[in-house]
Amino acid sequence: MDCLPPHYNLDVFYCQPGLPAAQIGGVHLRVDTIEQAIVRSGLAQHPLGPVGYVVGYAQAEECLHQRLTVIA
Template sequence: MPSNAVLVVIGGLPGTGKTTLSRLLAARIRAVHLRVDTIEQALVRSGLARHPVGPAGYVVGYALAEEHLRQGLTVIAESVNPLAVTRDSWRDVGVRAGVPVVEVEVICSDPAEHRHRVTSRSVDIPGLPLPDWQQVRRRDYEPWNREHIVLDTAGDEPEESLNSLLHQLDRLRLLARDGLPGTW
């Protein structure tokens, strides 16, 4: 039986709204939400790693995503996803599982709003160190090198950003009905 599973990869700098958007999307479409921050903090709590964790959190995320996708579940994979190699690895997970992959880069184009988000947010994963504004600004973050959805959350309420993303995902579904590959 063919699966309707999709891998939605959501990336972007800290404070852009990735987690909020991922949670809302997962609830709306009844998908699994895999958050690399949660995985990394679990590794730290286990005593197997210290911050920064390095690639281990992503590697665990890739394995979990592939397992869920093979079960026919849609997965929202959320992380900063700062490097082309991590983005390629998520795409490879979808290819191995035989499901479409949609990549979403979340940005906040208003520097003042972005800074306020970074400096005013609270930790939602006990023990997870949050970066300060200077760390976010200095973060290595390679430009995306292929077509993807860019979602600017500046000035939007979370539900508005979700509706914008759902609209863009719906457009991809229409393309799929026309037989174009690489979409859902």
């Protein structure tokens, strides 16, 4: 992926719906939750375009820097 520095390992796996991220030691990031928070803040209205994904990518990157597993 172009958005990750070359020293990151990116493992992709299928996750059963409803499986808590904590069960596999991960952090679950949801774009819907990010977008709803932005709308509730009053800063924007739907449709938000790519803003939820941009925020999600930034949050995922921060978690990866902390060596956490990210599930999105």
